[in-house]
Amino acid sequence: MPKWNDLQEQSFLESDARARAVGLVDEGTYTELAGPFDRFYSPHLEVLGEAVEFDDGIVTAVGKIGKTPVFVISQEGRFIGGSVGEVGGAKMVNTIRLAIEFHDKLVADYPDISDEEKPVVVISFETGGVRLHESNAGLLAHAEVMDQLQKARHKVPVITLIGSKVGCFGGMGFVAAATDAIVMSEFGRLGLTGPEVIEQEMGKEEFDSSDRALVFRTTGGRHKYIMGDCNVLVHNTIGAFREAVAKLAVLPVSEFEKMRRIGSPEAVERQLRAVALAAEMQPQDARDVWVKAGNPDPVALTDIPLDEFLADVKRLSV
Amino acid sequence: MEATETMMGRGRDAIDMIVDADSFNEGTIGAKTFDDPEFGPGAVVGTAALNGETVTIIASDANAFNEKFPVVYAGIIGMEEGYKMAQAVYASLEADKAKPVAEKRPLVLIVDTPGNGPGKVEEIFGMNKATGAYQLALAEARLAGHPIVAMVIGRAISGAFLCHGLQADHIVSLDANFGTMIHVMPLTSVSRIIRKDLETLQELSKGNPVFAAGPRFFYALGGVEELVGTIEGMRPTIIEHIKAIRAAKAAGEAEKLGPWGRGQLGAEREGRKVRPEVIKLMNQEFAAVAEKYAPSR
Amino acid sequence: MALNTLEFDLKLDEVTHSIDTPIHLGVVGSGDMEVLMEPKDLKGAVSVRIVTPVAGFDELWKRVVEKFVSETLLGDVHLEINDNNATPAVVLLRLRQGFAEATGE
Numbered sequence: 001m002p003k004w005n006d007l008q009e010q011s012f013l014e015s016d017a018r019a020r021a022v023g024l025v026d027e028g029t030y031t032e033l034a035g036p037f038d039r040f041y042s043p044h045l046e047v048l049g050e051a052v053e054f055d056d057g058i059v060t061a062v063g064k065i066g067k068t069p070v071f072v073i074s075q076e077g078r079f080i081g082g083s084v085g086e087v088g089g090a091k092m093v094n095t096i097r098l099a100i101e102f103h104d105k106l107v108a109d110y111p112d113i114s115d116e117e118k119p120v121v122v123i124s125f126e127t128g129g130v131r132l133h134e135s136n137a138g139l140l141a142h143a144e145v146m147d148q149l150q151k152a153r154h155k156v157p158v159i160t161l162i163g164s165k166v167g168c169f170g171g172m173g174f175v176a177a178a179t180d181a182i183v184m185s186e187f188g189r190l191g192l193t194g195p196e197v198i199e200q201e202m203g204k205e206e207f208d209s210s211d212r213a214l215v216f217r218t219t220g221g222r223h224k225y226i227m228g229d230c231n232v233l234v235h236n237t238i239g240a241f242r243e244a245v246a247k248l249a250v251l252p253v254s255e256f257e258k259m260r261r262i263g264s265p266e267a268v269e270r271q272l273r274a275v276a277l278a279a280e281m282q283p284q285d286a287r288d289v290w291v292k293a294g295n296p297d298p299v300a301l302t303d304i305p306l307d308e309f310l311a312d313v314k315r316l317s318v
Numbered sequence: 319m320e321a322t323e324t325m326m327g328r329g330r331d332a333i334d335m336i337v338d339a340d341s342f343n344e345g346t347i348g349a350k351t352f353d354d355p356e357f358g359p360g361a362v363v364g365t366a367a368l369n370g371e372t373v374t375i376i377a378s379d380a381n382a383f384n385e386k387f388p389v390v391y392a393g394i395i396g397m398e399e400g401y402k403m404a405q406a407v408y409a410s411l412e413a414d415k416a417k418p419v420a421e422k423r424p425l426v427l428i429v430d431t432p433g434n435g436p437g438k439v440e441e442i443f444g445m446n447k448a449t450g451a452y453q454l455a456l457a458e459a460r461l462a463g464h465p466i467v468a469m470v471i472g473r474a475i476s477g478a479f480l481c482h483g484l485q486a487d488h489i490v491s492l493d494a495n496f497g498t499m500i501h502v503m504p505l506t507s508v509s510r511i512i513r514k515d516l517e518t519l520q521e522l523s524k525g526n527p528v529f530a531a532g533p534r535f536f537y538a539l540g541g542v543e544e545l546v547g548t549i550e551g552m553r554p555t556i557i558e559h560i561k562a563i564r565a566a567k568a569a570g571e572a573e574k575l576g577p578w579g580r581g582q583l584g585a586e587r588e589g590r591k592v593r594p595e596v597i598k599l600m601n602q603e604f605a606a607v608a609e610k611y612a613p614s615r
Numbered sequence: 616m617a618l619n620t621l622e623f624d625l626k627l628d629e630v631t632h633s634i635d636t637p638i639h640l641g642v643v644g645s646g647d648m649e650v651l652m653e654p655k656d657l658k659g660a661v662s663v664r665i666v667t668p669v670a671g672f673d674e675l676w677k678r679v680v681e682k683f684v685s686e687t688l689l690g691d692v693h694l695e696i697n698d699n700n701a702t703p704a705v706v707l708l709r710l711r712q713g714f715a716e717a718t719g720e
Contacts, residue, residue, distance in 0.1 A: 001640075001716065016642050031607050033600045036639040036651060040596050041697070044528050048514055049616040051668050051699035053643040054651065062604065062611060069611040078644035086528065090593040093581075094600050102608065110613055117613040130476070132512050134528045135502035137590055139476065140541050143484035143577040146450075150457035171477050174450035192446040192477065193436040201389065201436045218441050229444050261444075262451035265408040268401050271447055275397045278443045279386040286442050518616060 004028075008239030012163040013187045015238060017059045017076035020124045020164075023238035024245060025063025025070050032061045033098075034091050042085050044134040053079045058088035060095045065242070068249040069119040071099040075126040077166035083131030084172065089141020096121050096148040099156045116250040121158040123179065124241075128194060129170020142171040149178050153263065157181065157256040159248055161241050162188035163234075167219065169194045177229070178263065180256035183244045184221035184230040186306055191219040217286040217302060226293055226301075226315050227274075231259050235306060273318040289316060323549060324497040325430070326472035327380035327393070329362060332428050336469070336553045337366035337375065347374055347406055348413025358402035359383070360390050368426065369557045374410040376403050377428035378482065380472075389437040395478055396435035400448030403482065407455035411462060419463035420568060424560045425456070429483045430472030449481040456485035460576055465563035467556050470533065470542070474500040487563045487575040488543045490555050491533040500542070501531030527589045540584030619670045625681055626660040631690025634717035641709045648701040650713050652694055659690040667698035679703045683710040 002010065007023035015023070022030050034040050036054035045052050057079035061072045073095050075082040084092070099119045106113055130138035152158055158179040162168045167189030168176050176182060176190060184190065193201075195209035195218075208214060217223050224230035232248075234240040248256075260267055283289050287298035294314035295301055301309060325332055333342050344364035345352040352363060359382035366375050378399075384390035390399060407425065414422045434440075434449050460466050468483040470491035479500065483489060492498045502508075508529060509516040523530035527538035536542040546555050566574055573579060584590035633654045641649035655662070661684050665676055680694070694710075701709070 029610075031603075031610075033603045034596055036649070037637060037653075038599060038603075040592070040599070043592055044526065046618050047522060047526065047616075048512070049618055049668050050512075051643050052618065052666065052697055053649060054639070054697060060600070062607070064611060067613065076642055078642045078647070086590055086592055087596055090581075090596040091600065093578075094597045098600065098604050102604075102611070105608075106612060110615070113613060119611075130502050132503065132508050132529070135508065136530075136535055136539050136541065137528045137584075137593075139480065139502050140484070140539060140577070140580065140584065140590070142480050143453075144581055146453045146480070146485065147457050147577040150454055150461065153458075171480055173446035174453065174477070174480075177444065177446045177450040178454055190446070191441045191444075192434055192449065193441060197436055198438055198441065202438060207438050218438065223442075227442075227444065229447070262404075262447050263454045265405070265412075268404050268408065268451050268455075271444075271451065272398075272401050274443055275401065275448075278397070278439050283439060283442055289442060514616070 008237065008242065010238050012185055012236050012238050012241055013165060016078065017074040017124065017126065020238060021059045021061050021072045021074040024072060024122060024242050026065055029064040030061055031063065032059065033095065034060055040087050042087050042134065044085060048133055050133060056085065056087040056091070057082060058091050060091045065246050065249050067116045069102065070249065071095050071119060071121045073121070074124040077126035077164055080131060082127035082166050084127060084129065084138045084141055085131040085134040086137035086141065089138055089144065093141060093144040093148055096145065096152055096158065100148070100152050103156050115252040119156055120249050121152065121156055122161060122245055123158065124161040124164070125168035125172055125176055126164035126166045127168060127170070127172045128166060129172045139171070142175065145175050146178060149175070154253055157248070157253055159183065159245055162190050163236060163241065177261060181232070181248055181259045182230045183232045183234060183241060184224060185234055185236045186221040187236055188221045189216065189219040190224050190229065213302065222301065222309060223286050226290055226313060228315055229261060233306070233310060270318060277318060292316065324472070325492060325549065326497055327430065329377040329379055329393070329428050329430050329471070332471045332552070333362070333366070333375055333377055335549065336426065336556060337368050338370065341367035342375060347409035350405065350409035352402065356385065358398035360394060360396060361399040361402045363402060363406035368424070372423050374406060374423060374425045375428065376406050376425065378431045380430060387435060387437070387439065389435045389440065393431045393473065394433050394435055395431055395449065395481055397440060397443060397445055397448040400452045400481065404452040404455040407452070407459050410464060411459050420564065422462065422464040424465040424467065425459060426556060427466065427468040427483055427486055429468050429470045429474045429479065431478040431482055432473045432475050433478045434481060449477065452481055453485050460485065460487055463567055465560045465567070467559045467563070469552055469556055470498055470500060472498060476502045484577060488559045489541065490544045490546055490559060491542045492549070492552070493545045493547055494532050494534055498533050499531065500533050500536045504531050538587050539589035540580045540587050543583070618666050618668055621665040621667070621673055621676055622663065623677060624660045624662050625684050627685060627688065627690065629688055631659050631688050633691035636717065638713050638717040640713040640716060643697050643699045646700050646702065647705060648696055648698040648709055650694060650696050650709055652692055652713050652717055655691060655693045657691050661689055661692050661694060663694045665696045665698060669698070669700055675703060679706050683707060687714050689714070
């Protein structure tokens with residue numbers, strides 16, 4: 001593991017799950033839960049003769065940023081695409097559950113507790129969702145995560161980070177959407193249906209999954225920022241993601257409600273206005289929507305440096 | 319297994335078979351009405367009486383086609399459908415918000431859906447939000463005390479089952495001989511993608527329910543509370559489960575319901591045996607260091 | 616179809632040294648591996664456990680680990696590897712990285 005200071009400058013995109021988890025919290029505060037020395041690998045992969053990993057591809061830990069206890073979940077895309085099975089799913093679910101229980105205990109024990117002393121959950125996604133080798137267990141774990149996200153509402157803020165190679169797709173695409181705040185880099189991708197499946201459904205002339213630029217402007221960080229699906233767009237270093245989390249972590253939980261895209265009748269009405277716009281526009285390309293949002297030169301938006309993009313871009317308002 | 323009658327593609331018929339005769343009022347839930355017939359036609363929402371009690375019904379219409387979003391047909395849940403289903407849940411919450419927990423109306427989800435909308439426009443605007451919105455609404459209603467029963471009558475496939483079904487308090491399913499399908503992918507596709515031969519997978523699935531397709535495997539994993547053996551059995555089974563859910567909530571045993579409850583059921587039925595071990599160990603490990611993360615005073 | 620497990624011990628004739636803290640390193644990506652290195656009283660020996668989907672390379676595994684142990688003069692250490700088709704060069708690289716981390720070199 002590189003030194004903590006070096007991790008801060010390290011590319012988030014290139015970092016493995018543990019480097020991201022360690023670098024996100026303050027130096028020396030990291031405690032891994034169900035870590036590799038516990039050897040909780042997948043018994044189902046073992047039966048199928050598939051390589052196993054001691055942490056089952058999901059790093060779960062607790063650390064601190066300043067005064068805030070931070071429960072971290074970090075997915076490893078290089079291990080079977082960051083897919084979620086029985087063990088990794090249980091680790092994810094129980095990390096959120098532990099954060100909620102800890103919140104309740106702290107509130108009871110410390111009547112004068114401040115917002116920044118209350119726990120948050122941070123999930124660094126890198127996954128296509130369910131692991132097919134244990135698909136049923138993976139699917140059921142997704143439902144458990146959604147349940148815990150709702151149970152965390154108004155208590156423990158849950159912050160999504162997306163900036164790793166695999167992106168965040170499949171069932172985990174809606175898990176991310178259901179969290180309170182979403183931080184992405186421009187290399188992050190968020191969606192439900194992966195590009196290959198869209199091509200399969202619609203034909204190559206409608207959606208060419210090998211067109212990297214097309215894939216990025218449909219699901220990438222800049223697009224999601226314009227759509228309001230990503231709250232904060234940051235540079236591609238662990239330190240930049242950490243800084244974004246640190247700023248969010250001190251806020252009262254009520255502030256997080258304002259950042260949500262879904263989770264209330266009002267949010268659903270707002271999304272339905274966007275869907276009505278989609279029906280009316282029938283966009284052929286994400287750029288059509290960027291123009292609608294007030295960006296007259298959408299092609300330039302892809303190429304300008306990130307800081308310029310953040311200064312110039314108009315975000316869609318419905 | 320003998321092939322029998324199937325309910326696949328017959329969501330509207332299922333509503334009539336389950337609720338009290340002629341009681342289904344489509345498009346109205348409490349004060350909320352759904353007046354535009356072209357809005358989310360793949361989702362059927364409304365109010366009915368079940369054993370004399372007011373219930374919200376949410377189902378898919380396999381015969382509907384959404385002109386605005388052509389990926390929506392055959393029971394697929396598109397963006398409009400997902401948000402419409404969420405609206406139906408919020409309307410139920412609103413209608414009963416002044417009522418005590420014991421009187422919150424049940425929600426009955428009739429499940430026959432092959433997927434979430436898989437299109438380009440859907441990705442540009444965020445299909446993930448629509449399906450997520452509905453799940454959060456269901457979880458909120460469940461935690462507020464509304465009993466929620468999902469009745470699988472046909473297809474309960476992958477993300478669509480997560481969207482419409484897996485957030486219920488209890489899930490019941492017509493048994494496999496009715497052609498019900500619960501899976502992420504059929505075993506033939508799993509075999510192709512993970513490159514393991516089909517015969518081996520079929521053999522392994524006899525001892526391990528974790529990857530094979532079908533309601534019986536989900537039963538073994540605790541993913542389905544009960545299998546229903548007859549079509550006539552749907553109505554009384556749902557009534558029974560609503561009663562049991564109410565009793566559990568009244569007794570303060572909500573943790574035995576919903577996705578978390580089904581996790582425990584999966585351990586009892588020995589389909590998911592590692593899950594509780596992982597959870598137990600994490601709890602112990604965190605308890606040992608928790609003090610370090612509490613405020614310093 | 617199950618995974619292959621390989622277990623063996625190695626002991627050098629020379630004076631060996633152990634490591635101070637347990638180390639975990641690596642990700643089980645395709646063509647890669649992870650290793651746990653734990654200090655353990657084994658009377659100077661190194662115990663090795665390798666779990667891999669690949670069968671039939673037992674001798675090669677032994678030679679590679681032997682090379683690593685003799686160049687580092689390691690003893691009283693338990694090594695545990697999860698492999699996913701790593702080449703001998705990658706195996707040596709990961710073991711050396713693990714050792715460097717364990718000894719702070």
